[in-house]
Amino acid sequence: MLNFAVGPVMCSDEVRAIGGEQVPYFRTPEFSAVMLENERLMLRYAKAPEGSRVVFMTNSSTGAMEAAVMNCFTEADRVLVIDGGSFGHRFVELCQIHGVPHEVIKLEHGRKLTRERLYEYDGQPFTGLLVNIGETSTGVLYDAEMIGGFCKKNGLFYVCDCVSSFLADPFDMAHCGADVMITGSQKVLACPPGISIIILAPRAVERVTNARVKSMYFNLADALKNMERGQTPFTPAVGILRQINARLREIERAGGAEQEIARVAAQAADLREKIKGLPLEMVSEAPANGVTSLHPVNGDAYRIFEVLKDEYGIWVCPNGGDMKSTVFRIGHIGHLSHEDNTTLTDALKDLHRRGIL
Numbered sequence: 001m002l003n004f005a006v007g008p009v010m011c012s013d014e015v016r017a018i019g020g021e022q023v024p025y026f027r028t029p030e031f032s033a034v035m036l037e038n039e040r041l042m043l044r045y046a047k048a049p050e051g052s053r054v055v056f057m058t059n060s061s062t063g064a065m066e067a068a069v070m071n072c073f074t075e076a077d078r079v080l081v082i083d084g085g086s087f088g089h090r091f092v093e094l095c096q097i098h099g100v101p102h103e104v105i106k107l108e109h110g111r112k113l114t115r116e117r118l119y120e121y122d123g124q125p126f127t128g129l130l131v132n133i134g135e136t137s138t139g140v141l142y143d144a145e146m147i148g149g150f151c152k153k154n155g156l157f158y159v160c161d162c163v164s165s166f167l168a169d170p171f172d173m174a175h176c177g178a179d180v181m182i183t184g185s186q187k188v189l190a191c192p193p194g195i196s197i198i199i200l201a202p203r204a205v206e207r208v209t210n211a212r213v214k215s216m217y218f219n220l221a222d223a224l225k226n227m228e229r230g231q232t233p234f235t236p237a238v239g240i241l242r243q244i245n246a247r248l249r250e251i252e253r254a255g256g257a258e259q260e261i262a263r264v265a266a267q268a269a270d271l272r273e274k275i276k277g278l279p280l281e282m283v284s285e286a287p288a289n290g291v292t293s294l295h296p297v298n299g300d301a302y303r304i305f306e307v308l309k310d311e312y313g314i315w316v317c318p319n320g321g322d323m324k325s326t327v328f329r330i331g332h333i334g335h336l337s338h339e340d341n342t343t344l345t346d347a348l349k350d351l352h353r354r355g356i357l
């Protein structure tokens with residue numbers, strides 16, 4: 001199997017081996033130590049400000065998005081939501097479900113958020129902003145620093161979904177002023193799906209500690225309290241948390257976050273170079289390192305995904321909704337090499353010869 005999806009992705013052998021082990025009981029000092037090391041490395045890699053804390057939740061990353069909305073905002077807020085694709089739209093739906101007053105900045109698929117567009121909302125009575133720094137459905141990377149400057153100027157509570165961009169594109173939580181950063185186990189962390197991670201800057205720690213959340217499972221104050229001793233309120237996905245630990249250590253050994261980001265960037269650049277000449281258009285005007293979104297000029301995007309999977313044993317990532325037949329994506333995250341890019345490129349060339357692409 002050769003998997004170029006944008007999650008779940010290919011795991012290293014070390015991470016995979018842990019998946020074959022028995023899952024240990026977890027209310028122990030040994031597991032607490034694993035969790036506290038996970039927290040320490042996550043804070044370092046996100047460049048989180050002093051006093052930040054980490055919560056590990058057992059659910060997919062949408063659970064972390066929902067927890068952030070529920071714990072950080074109420075009906076007394078008025079938030080801006082950047083909606084440039086299906087993940088941005090998910091934040092819009094979460095605000096609707098939880099009764100958080102919001103205004104949507106709707107962007108055409110593939111477009112970045114410009115300073116001009118954002119500053120149309122300058123000086124207005126908003127209290128927060130929700131954005132997916134990498135809009136994975138279109139492969140667009142937004143400018144976390146520019147948005148952070150706007151939030152600072154306007155006093156907005158700033159929530160960054162970095163689910164697919166964390167460790168793929170540079171992100172400096174302290175410098176851009178993000179209050180909340182979200183990611184998940186199955187993207188660049190290259191572990192099985194099941195764990196989402198929320199980093200809370202001091203202002204967010206204070207906010208969630210005082211929040212009155214109508215939920216037991218999504219109560220971040222409870223999670224923070226447990227995490228003081230490296231534990232979670234309920235049984236977590238223990239095995240995946242051990243895999244995350246191995247993966248974070250792997251990254252550390254290989255030179256840290258900067259090295260991993262450079263590796264993903266090189267993997268993306270290599271593929272983009274190799275597919276030049278094929279009838280594929282880049283969808284994103286500001287491409288993220290983790291994923292290349294492509295519009296096949298002649299073929300049907302979903303059919304290309306199916307034929308690659310069924311006849312070549314290669315997974316790319318199809319799109320849903322109104323992008324289903326027009327856009328597919330190639331991921332650059334996880335345990336992939338430049339040789340893997342060549343294998344995929346050869347298959348795409350073959351599809352072109354066969355008139356499918």
Ligand SMILES: *Cc1c(COP(=O)(O)O)cnc(C)c1O
Nearest residue numbers: 060061062087132134136163164
């Ligand atoms: C993958 C992803 C998510 C989370 O998706 P889940 O299926 O819930 O894990 C959220 N936001 C972005 C930007 C993503 O890429």
